[in-house]
Each structure stands twice: as C-alpha cells, then as structure tokens.
Amino acid sequence: MAAQSKTLRVDDIVSTTSLDVRVLAGGSGLARDVLWAHSCEMKNPDQWLGPHELLMTVGLCVPAAPADQVAFLRRLDEAGLAGLMIGDHEETAPPISDEMLREANLRGFPVLLAGAQTPYAVVARHVAAANTSSQTLQVLKLSKLYHLAANANEDAEGLVHDLVALLGIGIRVEDPITGLPILAADLSRAHVDLINRDYPLRGAHAATLIISEHPGEELDSFLLVHVMKVLEVTIEHILNAADRRAEIAARVMLSLLNGAQPPEFDELLAPHSVSTGFQIAAFAVADGDRVARAVALRELPIVVGAGRTSNLALIPIDLVPEIRKLIEGSNVRFGASSVFTDLHDVRIAAEEAAKVLAAAQHSDRAWTEFEGTTISVLARSNREAAEIITGVLGPLAETASGANRLRETLFAYLRNDRRWNDTANELGIHRQTLSYRLNRIEAETGSTVTKSSDLSAFWIAYQAWEAMRG
Structure with missing residues (x-):
C-alpha cells in the first residue's frame, strides 16, 4: 500500500540534526506547516513568498533598525509565511534585535538560525522531499x-x-x-x-x-x-586495476633481478628517476599479497615482487617514509638494504635486504635498516663485483678443485667470525688441517687472515661472491 503524504512542519526541520538549525524565537509556532522553502534577498520578500512557505536569507533583506525589523517580521506573519530562517553570517546579517525576537514570540512566528555551513539548497530539497x-x-x-x-x-x-x-x-x-x-x-x-x-x-x-x-x-x-x-x-x-598493477610490478621485479630493465619500469616508477636512489626492502613471502595490494591501491611508484628467499619492494628513497607509515600497525617486518643508484645492483641489494630481514627476525621493529658498508663500496655493479673478487681472491677465484676448497675454507672462517673450532666443525676437518689451509690462503692471495685491512677486503670479496652467485 502506498505511503500517505505528510506535510512537513517547522519543528521537523529543527529536529533534523544534519541541517544544523536552531530556534531563536517563536517556538510556539513550530507546528506550522512548511510546503516550500525559498531563498530570497529582495527588499520585500513578503511580496514574493506566500502562505506556508519558509523564507531563507543570509540577512541582506533584513533591515538593521529594531523598529524596522519588527515591521518586517509583522509583514511576513501577515503574509502567512511559515517562518524565517537566517544564516549565521555576521558579514551579511545585521544583529537581530530583542524587539524583533519579542514580536516573534508574541506572534508565535518561528525565527530560526541556520549554521554557517548549512546550504539552503539542502534545506529546500529536504522540504520538497518530505512533502512527497x-x-x-x-x-x-x-x-x-x-x-x-x-x-x-x-x-x-x-x-x-x-x-x-x-x-x-x-x-x-x-x-x-x-x-x-x-x-x-x-x-x-x-x-x-x-x-x-x-x-x-x-x-x-x-x-x-x-x-x-x-x-x-x-x-x-x-x-x-x-x-x-x-x-x-x-x-x-x-581492485581489478590494482591487481593488474601488482601483476605488472611482479614481472618488473623478476626482470630487474635478472639484470634487465623492462619498459614497464618507467611507467611504474614515474616520476622518479634512477639518479634519485633506491632501497630494496625484503619482507616475508606470507605478506606478499597484502603489501602488493596496498602499494597498488595507493598507486605508489614502488615495484613489489618475489625474490629468491623473500618478497621484495624497490622503493625510491624519498618514498621510504610513506611506505613506513603505510605499514604502521600491520605486523609486517621489513629489512632494508643500503641506498643504491645503479639498477644493476638490484640483485645485490635484494640479497643484502634479505640478510637484514633474517638478522632482525626476533626484533619487534617493523623496519630495520642495513648497517655497515654500503653497496656503493661493496660493488656498484656486477662488473665491479667480479673485479673485487678477482683482485682480492686471486687464484682462489678460479674453478679448480683446490681453489674451491681454499675459497670455501676462507668463507667459512669469515662466517664463523674467525673462530677456529666452529670453522673446523663446519668444514668437518681437524684444526691442523685448518691451519694448513689458512697458511695456503695467505700464500696464494698475498694477504693475511689476521690484519684488519686484509680481513675487510676478504669480507667484501665474500659478499660480492655471494651476490654474484645469487
């Protein structure tokens, strides 16, 4: 059965919270019907509005003198208007006199004050809708x-x-x-x-x-x-668009890890340039979909995709604060590489970030930065990594079995922080055999395993070897 029409009353407008309207005077007339609401700033609005119509004004049509305000209100009431709504605008509305408010109370003629942010068009639509x-x-x-x-x-x-x-x-x-x-x-x-x-x-x-x-x-x-x-x-x-963006980003990440720069890279990263500098952030594979969707939804110029042991995000350095803010409270943990500018270093940076993430797995920090020698010192490209390996390791960089054995001994010695027992146990050899191999390493490379400068060079060569192998 069709609903019956119900005429709106002044008190219905006042009680509609979203309209932000309150009564200044004439409260006894709130039961007056309102068939229409009209905005008018003409000098004599009673000539333009008729019975049961609500006059809405910013105050330009309201006279300034108290006596004139009383006469103004009297004409409105005698014309049968439902009431007067004045906007809360000091720059256009004159002060409403006590005389005018007393006249409104005597006549039961509602004088309403609308909030400064109340659009009169909304009030008019509300009245029209309510009377349908x-x-x-x-x-x-x-x-x-x-x-x-x-x-x-x-x-x-x-x-x-x-x-x-x-x-x-x-x-x-x-x-x-x-x-x-x-x-x-x-x-x-x-x-x-x-x-x-x-x-x-x-x-x-x-x-x-x-x-x-x-x-x-x-x-x-x-x-x-x-x-x-x-x-x-x-x-x-x-979300379809976000998923497509995430799929493109995953393909771009795979290409970057393989040493290529696909054409979609510039589209994803615009307006950032390579010279800006980047960081790789590693995070758990289980969080891959969540991070990829978040980045794609925000259309951030960040490349998210799978790495060898973790998921990765390639982030322009000026966007690092934004991505850190985005993950606040998400329980996602990130390990971040040092800053690099050559995209050929993406794979090296990914390995570095993965190691930072692994080292911080028991930390309660959401974001852990790499602390140590930067990639620009380790190797700015695969070519430089190869040069470091050859220059530091010499014959140990070769593929012969003897070179392999000495190189792995050196790397185990470095991994175990020069602890003889731990190194011998990892390699399954006697301490005397370890001593013999370390002497051979010094003889082959011309460097010692005791001097800090030589150990630093060995460590950098070891990191470069791991990055090249990855």
Whole structure:
C-alpha cells in the first residue's frame, strides 16, 4: 500500500540534526506547516513568498533598525509565511534585535538560525522531499543514484562524494586484504555522534561497506540495496586495476633481478628517476599479497615482487617514509638494504635486504635498516663485483678443485667470525688441517687472515661472491 503524504512542519526541520538549525524565537509556532522553502534577498520578500512557505536569507533583506525589523517580521506573519530562517553570517546579517525576537514570540512566528555551513539548497530539497510520498521520493533518489553512477566517468572519488551528498550518509569501503579504505567520504557536518553500520559487498572482490548515519535518519533498506550494487561495480573496477598493477610490478621485479630493465619500469616508477636512489626492502613471502595490494591501491611508484628467499619492494628513497607509515600497525617486518643508484645492483641489494630481514627476525621493529658498508663500496655493479673478487681472491677465484676448497675454507672462517673450532666443525676437518689451509690462503692471495685491512677486503670479496652467485 502506498505511503500517505505528510506535510512537513517547522519543528521537523529543527529536529533534523544534519541541517544544523536552531530556534531563536517563536517556538510556539513550530507546528506550522512548511510546503516550500525559498531563498530570497529582495527588499520585500513578503511580496514574493506566500502562505506556508519558509523564507531563507543570509540577512541582506533584513533591515538593521529594531523598529524596522519588527515591521518586517509583522509583514511576513501577515503574509502567512511559515517562518524565517537566517544564516549565521555576521558579514551579511545585521544583529537581530530583542524587539524583533519579542514580536516573534508574541506572534508565535518561528525565527530560526541556520549554521554557517548549512546550504539552503539542502534545506529546500529536504522540504520538497518530505512533502512527497515516501515511494515517490525513493524512486527519485534511485533515479538520481543511477544517473550519478552512469556519469561518473571512472571518477570513483567523485561518485562516492556525490552519493554522500545525495543520501546524507557517510561512506567508507575497506579492503579486507589490507584493511585500507578503497573509497571514503565523510558527512560534511558530522557534529554529533553518528551510527555506523557494516555490510559485506559481494561482488567479484570482497569488501566491507561502512555507512555512517545521523540517529533517526537511517538510509532506507530499498535504497541501501542499490547503493551496495553500485559500489560493488565501482570497487570491482578499482581492485581489478590494482591487481593488474601488482601483476605488472611482479614481472618488473623478476626482470630487474635478472639484470634487465623492462619498459614497464618507467611507467611504474614515474616520476622518479634512477639518479634519485633506491632501497630494496625484503619482507616475508606470507605478506606478499597484502603489501602488493596496498602499494597498488595507493598507486605508489614502488615495484613489489618475489625474490629468491623473500618478497621484495624497490622503493625510491624519498618514498621510504610513506611506505613506513603505510605499514604502521600491520605486523609486517621489513629489512632494508643500503641506498643504491645503479639498477644493476638490484640483485645485490635484494640479497643484502634479505640478510637484514633474517638478522632482525626476533626484533619487534617493523623496519630495520642495513648497517655497515654500503653497496656503493661493496660493488656498484656486477662488473665491479667480479673485479673485487678477482683482485682480492686471486687464484682462489678460479674453478679448480683446490681453489674451491681454499675459497670455501676462507668463507667459512669469515662466517664463523674467525673462530677456529666452529670453522673446523663446519668444514668437518681437524684444526691442523685448518691451519694448513689458512697458511695456503695467505700464500696464494698475498694477504693475511689476521690484519684488519686484509680481513675487510676478504669480507667484501665474500659478499660480492655471494651476490654474484645469487
């Protein structure tokens, strides 16, 4: 059965929290019917408005002198107007005199004060809507809703703001993988406690819709169903685009690790240039989807993809603070490499970041920086890494079995921080055999295993060897 029309009254406007309207005087007339609300700044608005119409003004039509204000109000009442609404704008409205307020109280003629941020167009639409049958109003809003959706032109942010303005609700859609908002727009005048309601969106991508409403002004379930459908389609487009971006980034990362720079790299990283400098951040494989989705949703110029032992993110150094802020409270742990500028060092930086992550696995810090010799000192490219290996290790860099045995002995000695017993145990040899091999290493390389400078060179060569092998 169709709902019956109900004429709006002045007290209905005052009690609508979102309109931010309060009574200055004439409270005994709040039961007056309001058939229309009209903005007018003409000198004699009573000539332009008729019975049961609400005059809305910023104060330009209100006289300044108290006696003239009383006469002004008397004419409005005698013309049968429902009331007077004055905007809270000191620059346009004259001070309202006590004489005018007393006259309003005597006549029971409502004088209302609208908040400075209350649009009169919203008040007018509210009056018009309230004086239409509820079913007709639903159809009109539904028509407008789909009109907005059809004309959004892929502007999802603009669409959600238009929906908030049309429906008088706050909208927030969250991604369940990252917990990040995909779309969000708040009510412009949320000066009271709002009621939040959650609804699952069940499109191609799961998401959670959170609606904020003024108490007593909840969105009708008929409209809610259609809002959810419109948002499901919109969210599907956004998340499909984010997934495509994440897939491209994964391919780019794989290419970089293999020493190539694919054409998509510049598109993903724009406007950053190689000379800016980068860091590689390693994180757990289990967190791969979450980090990749977060970066893609924000369209950050960061390349995320799988590495050999962990997932990796190639980050321009000026975006490091932003990515660190993004992961706050996410329980994702990152190990970050030193800064580099040559993209040929991506693989070396990835190994470095993975080692930092492994070393910090028991730390409660979300972000751990590399501390030590930077990649620019270790090797700025594979070519320099090879030069370091040959220059420091000499014959030990060769592939002959004897060279392999001495090189692995040296590396085990370095890994075990020069502890003889640990090194011998790792290699499964006697201490005397270890002593013999260390003497051979010194003879072959011309360096000693006791001097700090020689040990530093050995360590750098060891790191370069590991990076080249990775």
